[in-house]
Amino acid sequence: MQCARCEKEIAPESLKGQEVIVIRKEPITIDVEYYKCPECGEEFLTPSSAKDPFRMAYEKYRDK
Template sequence: MNAFCPNCEKDTEQKFVDKVEEINIRGEMIPIHMEYYQCEECGEDFEIPRPDYDPLDAVYREFRSRKGMAQPEEIKKFRKELRLTQKELSEILGIGIATLNRYENGALQSEAHDQA
């Protein structure tokens, strides 16, 4: 496939690469499925934009699963079942509201915060 390479600054032949890579998350190697194009001229890799798949989110979900940690939607569901706002739950847990918001939106929580 021909496409524009921002590294070469011209149209070049690009090959599709589909492989499993390992990413280190807090000392644990997590395999992740990656798809990208590689310029045949300079070797530069280019991610394929996919709104339905976020590799980092997939890695975090696998890490949480391995460690028995809550997923973002579970944290949000728990808070809503208690009929609490983010501010109220963050005060109960002793963490910042911004921190709780990040966890509900996919940031990887610490194991200590997960236990709370």
């Protein structure tokens, strides 16, 4: 895989964390899996990531 920021060939590091997305003025916290370039530190999602974070936040908001 090539990093979009530094353009080097990398084996990205898989990380898990939380992200806060605001939907209709309400902060929604979701768990996300993302990747980090070991060369430049850029954090990114890939198209093959399990789910879109915005979709996950909206589903959590809707289930309230």
